Structure formats: structure tokens, C-alpha cells
Amino acid sequence: MKSADPERYFIIVPDMFGNGLSSSPSNTPAPATAIRFPDITLHDNVAQQHRLVTERFGIEKLRLAVGWSLGGAQAFERAAAFPDMVERLFTFQSAARTSRHFHLFFDGVRAAIELDTDFRGGFYPQPPQNGLRVAAPIYAAWGFSPAFFRERLDETALGYASFDDFLVDFWEGWFLRRDANDLLAHLWTGRHADISANDLYRGDLGKALAAITADTILMPSSSDLYLPAEDVAREASRIRNAELRILESPWGPVVGEGMNDADTAVIEQVIYDLLAR
């Protein structure tokens, strides 16, 4: 991110558990390997990040907690768990709690992977490639937006010759590069994401949101089907210093991944604005 200038800011980008770099099903020795890797919550991630920031670096204040999608959910969790520490909060295409509706989406992707006989209950000698391939269209239908496909941005913006090319190269490619258990670990974290699912707030989302004191901007995508702007508006209304800015774009939930310059510029601008005030 251009807006996060390492000459001016001390930038910390922790990897999530389960992503294949941090402790994950694919890199953890037995007995906690593969499908035996524990379920990891937002709270677990942020608790360890907090130790990193405070114990390793001795930092007491964070000028900005920022994140996209599940990264934004962690920034939310951080701002709710350590309100005195987080001065500014910016999440884009992120929710403080995954909706009930969206549980179904996660369940479908998971079930498809587990259905592959090669999955073998999570102890697979070779990757369950067919299950991962089936996950691709399920996920892809949520990943962009009706407008994205109506405007044929898969062809004009991403340069694919056809819809099938896009599905195979972009989506199947994405899934086939992932370790299935790592992916399932992330899906579990996403499905259960809830900044109030911890001892501090005991499931009371209103209380967790009300605890956030950071100068906050929440930015949904106007075309995100799984996290409608309306849902983000509801969360914003329960945070005392929160502003809602809807990113008008046909790129759906992936808008924050940096695939198109116009939308990325909008996101960068929010970061500039927030850091400047």
C-alpha cells in the first residue's frame, strides 16, 4: 500500500493462523497436524498479535488498525478487545460478525471439499483436487458481483478470453494452489468470525461494538453479495466514532484485493485521510 509509507510508519503485517505461513494444518507436526489442527478464532489470532506487538515490540498505541475481509475482521476484534490501544480503525469489505446467511456459503465450500474421496477425513496422501475444483464455482459466484459479469470485466479488465478460462485459471487455480486443510481452517475462522465471541463480550455484539473508541471508517463494497452495505451500516451505527463510506464498484467483495486501480485509489485515500487526522 502506497498510503502506508514505511519511512513514516512502523508497519506490522502478521500472518493469520492457518494461512500456510503461520502455524497451519499443513506445517504443524503430529498430533495437531492436518485435520487435527485446532479451530482458530479471531480472538486467538488477535491475542497472539497483541503479544507480538506489546511483548516483542513494546508498542502501547496503534495509530491505525486496518484490514480487508477477514483481515478487517481481525482489526475489528483488536479495536474491540483493546480499545485504549487502537486510535484509528479502517476495515473494508469486513464484518464484525459473520452473518447467519453467510454460514451457508462457508458450509457449502467445506462440504464440497470433504466430499472428495481423496480427502479421507482430512488425512489425504494426495490433495483432494476434485473437491477443490468444485469449491471454485461455489466460491466464484460470491467472489465478484452480478455487475462484474454483466460488464464482462473478466474479459475486459482481467483479460480472460472466455468465462471458462476465467473460472479455470483464476478460481480453480486459486483453489488448487491451497492446501485443503489450511483452506478449511480459514473457512472455519471466517464462518465463526465474531468480535464478541470471547470472554470479554460473551456474544453481545452490541457491547463489543460500543466498546470501540477508535476513529473508525467502515467501507463495504456496493456490490458485495455476502456482506451487503446495509449490514455494515448497522455495525457502523453501533460504533461511537464510525463513519460509513460505501465503495461504489462492480468488483464485489474482492474490490479490496488490489485488482483494479480506481478502487484501490479510493481505499488508499481513506488510509491517507485517517492517518492525517
Added chain:
Amino acid sequence: MKSADPERYFIIVPDMFGNGLSSSPSNTPAPATAIRFPDITLHDNVAQQHRLVTERFGIEKLRLAVGWSLGGAQAFERAAAFPDMVERLFTFQSAARTSRHFHLFFDGVRAAIELDTDFRGGFYPQPPQNGLRVAAPIYAAWGFSPAFFRERLDETALGYASFDDFLVDFWEGWFLRRDANDLLAHLWTGRHADISANDLYRGDLGKALAAITADTILMPSSSDLYLPAEDVAREASRIRNAELRILESPWGPVVGEGMNDADTAVIEQVIYDLLAR
């Protein structure tokens, strides 16, 4: 439908091919049985319906062509293929052409069913129940809407004790009662639904829509994720006598299935209005 009074109107409700009652994979003898059943288009359905109506009943004018979802797509096809015959047209939660975006949804459901080893390429000795069960959450995530789940209508309106009960009883139950090949036949028809995919219009959707002369009302659901009101508005704008009426409801695309009285009453009213004028 109360609005369709059999004392006043001659009502014809043809079953679609592939639904298990009309010719379908599950009831057609070899060699065209099971997965060998031919792919059936909207055009194929309406061509046979046309023969029924004209050759069997000797009808020359249809006062109203009406349908929900894929039934509405057939009404669309009829109005475009036989404009002189269809005086009024009402489709709810229906498209004249399935969007590219929505191809992905159909592909995911299909792929999940085919992934079940019991499917055996479509010649299954016993139903591929695991594949059908995986199809349930994939479909369910599109079947209602974020607002439906936010308002917990699965519990308050449909009376389920929990989200899992709803998924298992409603969605898995729905899928497990279906023959997999019949279901795949319908998915194929839905994925390829396009009133211009025939010799008359040769893929020119604008031409097919412009050919419709019926007094038309198109009614999308405000909360339908797979057929956004915006898409229906685009189709309405290309039909000369079409009016768009958005059904404001949290019930998503299933709103036309008669599960809630308030929305059903709105749909009935349109039929009354159209028949009266």
C-alpha cells in the same frame, strides 16, 4: 392461485420436461434414460406447450402467460416466440436470459452432485445422497436473502428451532427427494435459459425482447441475489409495454413460492390487475 379462477378462466399448467412428471431422466426408457436424457431448452418446452395449446385445445389467444422463476422464463419465451398469441405477460423472479454470473451458481451445484462417487457418471444404482446433501447449502445460500436470515425468518416465520434444523429439514429434504438426473436436467435448462437462443432470434436478446407485444409486468424480488432488480429493469426497458414492479420483501428469490401470505397477496394482485385490463 386465487386470482386464477377456474370458473372464469381456462387454466393450463404444463409440467416442464425433466421435473419427474413430464418426460424426464428418471422416467424415460433406455437409451435416453438417466444422464442420457437430452438437454432441454426453454424453446423445447415452449414448442411442445404450444402444440398442446393449439393442436389439442385449438386456442389462438392466451389472455395471460404467467410464471415464477424458470416458469416465468418459459412465459417470457412464449411471449417472444408467439407475440401475436400472448396478450398479457407476468413473470416474477424470472429472467429472459440467465446471467453469466449465475452460470457459476448452477455449475457449483452440478459439480457437487457429480463429485459423489455414488453418482457413477449418472447411472447410479442408488441415489448420490452425499452430493445432493452438499448441494443443499450451496443452493440455500442463494435461495433466501441476507435479510431473511438477519430477521431470523427461518425461525419466526417457518418455525424451525435452529439454523441446522432449517438446513436439514428444508434444504437437504428438498434435495434428497429429487432424482439427481432430473435435478441436473433442470439445472441445465436454467443455466442455458435464454429466450433468444433459438432460430428466430439467434442469440439477439434485444430483438427477442423487442418482439414481445404483450401487456407486461415484470416483478423481481428486492432481495434476490441471483437476479437483482437492476437486471430485470434492464429487460423491462427493452420490452415495449412492460412495467417493472419490485416486490419489496426479505424472502429473496423464493418469494413467489407462496410461503408467506403478504408477498403472495402482492403477486395475486398483479394477476388480478392484469386480467382486468
